[in-house]
Amino acid sequence: MATASKAVTDSRANLPFVYRQYSAEQLKQVLHKMYLIRRFEEGAEECYTRGLIHGTMHLSIGQEASAMGICMPLAEDDQITSTHRGHGHCIAKGAEVKRMFAEFFGKTTGYCKGRGGSMHIADVGKGNLGANGIVGGGIPIAVGAALSSKMMKTGKVVVSFFGDGANNEGAFHEALNMAAVWKLPVIFVCENNGYGMSTSTARSTAVKNIAERAAAYSMPGVIVNGNIFSEVAEASHQAIARARAGEGPTLIESKTYRHRGHSKSDRNRYRTKEEIEDWMSNRDPIILFESELREFGFIDDKGIEAIRDAVAQEIAEGIEFAKASPSPDISETGNYVYTEQA
Amino acid sequence: MDAMVRELSYAQAIQEAMAIAMDMDERVFLMGEDIGVYGGAFQVTGDLVERYGADRVIDTPISELGGAGVAVGAALTGMRPIFEFQFSDFATLAMEQIVNQAAKMRFMLGGEVSVPVVMRFPAGSGTGAAAQHSQSLEAWLGHVPGLKVIQPATPYDAKGMLLAAVADPDPVMIFEHKLLYKMKGPVPEGYYTVPIGKADICREGRDLTIVATSIMVQKALDAAAALESEGIDVEVVDLRTIRPMDKQTVIDSVKKTSRLLCVYEAVKTLGIGAEVSAMIAESEAFDYLDAPIVRLGGAETPIPYNPELEKATVPQIPDIVTAARDLAKGVR
Incomplete structure (x- = not known):
């Protein structure tokens, strides 16, 4: 790894975007948060299985680089609207896992005092205006938040997360059109995980790439590999710069995959074991990011171990809380x- | 010194309220379809765009769902939008944002946010606009906890309740009957509010209570005047707010008169009349009733185009006179 270390100091210029943009400390923090999202959802799933959490939940395991890549370049007072699959967005925007667990347990110390649960998790203090149980429900709301930003001249940028399913809702069309007409500081992030519940994008969506729909609203449409943190963060960074400069919205399509089913009722009849296995083994965003960090000399095994231990402790404490x-x-x-x- | 009182139309009163709200608070702005240079489909916004500019009187695309969502998002993040639907019927296109988002956001987030949005809905029949531009859907929204739903019946209330709605931290839905827009009445200059959630006894009487909403208030008053010569003394209660409903005023009135007639334009079944009747049946006023409660509402049909059919579809003054007379005289 000696040569990799040398590469870090001598030729960061040749490395992917985030390794030029952020410090080693910041990048380790990203890995920490990606683990936090993964372990939070595994912890929530286990608590659900043990009957400690009721209702249902939609896990984003496998999509951590997308949440982190979009949120990392945002300022603390920038805002997001999120989706039913929104745990990762919430943590990426700065939420504390103990208050998220408390919400899932229905407790008064939860972010929504036990009234919202998984599907309405929010952290308004950190700019997360809330997950949403309605597919596409948050998209016009994000445009409204961006209108507030423009009218009040706060300089805030708003990100609207949604899935591939939402791109076939009328709200998507109406909201993107208005944001473009009014050149609002909003970024539309379609996390395309291939399936709206059981229906694949091939069966539901007339365009091959959802980003192509940006042309209909005269805004840039950017496709990124949603499992590669650096690619997502670079696209987010550029869209934020464009939004802050008053040039209007961007549509980012972040192609990713959820390892788990749609929700707790999913029997995974619409996709093959081989397909799931391939994404888990060969394209896991945490493994991909971790190996890049190692390769470029930002972290070693000991550092990774330390992050995993700290996350495990934070999760255990969160559940106890x-x-x-x-x-x-x-x-x-x-x-x-x-x-x-x- | 009392504010100068002038005669204004209902539409002018609303326009004046919106101007005052915008003068008082820079967070207030207007959104809607063709509310700018066009002046709104019913000329309610009129020339406000010339006075406040296109940045505060915003023409939206024809996107009711998206537009309502933008208003909700702006309200959620510190602005005070007043969103005009061109016709109340188009609320059907925006129910998602009204019912799932605006109404529930504060609750779902455990009180961490509020959604101070005002939505205005030109409603009702009588304009020959047929089935998709003439409905009275206020009870739909009145069924949703988290919303406040009001139906001002006079220019005075239209101004005062709109200003109360803008000042309210929660989403307020205002149903304005289109035939009221030209109705004139006394309106004070300057700022005043009429509280949401308070009914108005607009005529006192001994023999029976008519609880009416919106345009039916004036029709009930006309019917009451006609019955006066027959020696029937009618009390007319303008409900004004359907959520939260001012139960006590209605209960007290029924305890006094012992007879209740509910008059509203919306389809009769499962509507405001059912709610008011059940509320009275559940209350101490039940024991005071001398006759079964009577509801007079819209027919169980869409609103037809033909003007005679259209009139026949909703209660008219002679219908109210007959129903009130029969009720007062114990005819069933």
């Missing part, structure tokens, strides 16, 4: 329907 937190009182069922008047 959730378990120990109080449930809302039944007398509070009617709270938060309307703003409490003083």
Whole structure:
């Protein structure tokens, strides 16, 4: 690895975008967060299996580079709208896993005080305006947030995450059109994981690449390998610069894959074991990023081990926090329907 | 000193309220289809675009779902949008954003946010616009916790309730009957509010209570005037807000008169009349009733084009007179 280390110091210029853009410390932090997303979802899944979490959840395991790549270049007060598969976005934007676990456990210490659960996880303080249970529901809302940014001159950029399923909703068309007409500082990020529930994009979507639809709104349409952190981050970086400069929106199609089923009811009848196995073994975004970091000399085995240990501890503590937190009182069922008047 | 009171039309009163709201708070802005140079389909925004500019009086594409969502997103992030639907019927295109997003956002996020959006819906029949431009859908939205739904019936209330809606931290849906837009009435200059959630006893009487909404309030008042010569003394309660409903005012009125007639333009079944009737049946006013409650609502059909059929589809003054007389005299 001596030569790799030398490459870092001598010729970062030849490395992919993020290795030129960010410090070693920042890149290690990205790996840390990607592990945090993975282990959070594995932890949530296990808690669900053990009956500690009820309802359902939509896991983004396999899509961590997409969430991190988009959110890493955002400023803290930039905003996002997220999806039913939104745990990764929430953590990538800065949420604490203990308050996310608490929300999943339905506790008062959760981000939504136990009223939202997995599908409505939010962290308004860090700019996450919320996951959404309606496919495409967050897209016009993001455009509205971007309109606020423009009218109030806050300089904020807004990212709207959605899946391949949402690109066939009317809200997608209406929202992208308005954002382009009004040149709003918003970035549309389509995380194309190949399937809207069980229906593949080939069976549901007339264009081969969803990014092609950007042409209909006269905005750049960018395709990235959503499992390669650097590719995603570079596209996000450019779209943010364009948005901040007042040049309007961008559509980024981040091609990725979810290792798990759509939700907890999924029997995986619409895709083959071989296909899933291929993505898990050969295109896992964490493994890909980790090996690049190693190859370019940003981290060694010991460093990786330290990250894994720290994440494991954070997850364990988060679950304990959730378990120990109080449930809302039944007398509070009617709270938060309307703003409490003083 | 009391503010100068002038005669304004209902539409002018709304326009004045929007101008005052924009003067008072730079976060307030208007969005909707053809509300700019066109002035709005019913000339409610009128020339506001000339006074406030196209950045604050924003013409949207014909995108009701997206437009409503943009208004929700702007409200969620600090602005105070007033979103005009061209016709209330087009709410059907935007139900997702109204029902799933605006109404529930605060609740789903545990009180961390509020959505101070105002949506205006020109509603009702009587313009010959037929089935897709004449509906009264307020009860649809009145069924959704998280929304407030109001139906001002006079120019005075139209201005005061709109200003109350803009000041309200939660989503407020305003149903404006299109035939009221030209109705004139006294409106004070300057800022005032009429509270959301308070009914108005607009005529006091002893013999029966008519609970009416929107354009039916004026029709009920006309019917009450006609019945006066017959010695029937009608109390008319303008509900004004359908969510949250002012139950106590209706209960007190029914306890006084012992007879209740509900009059509303929307389709009769599963509507506001059902809600008011059930509310009275559940209340202490039930024991005071001297006759079964009567509902007078729209026919169980879409609104037809033919003007005579159209009139026959919704309650008219003679229908109210007959129903009120029969109720007062104990005819069933």
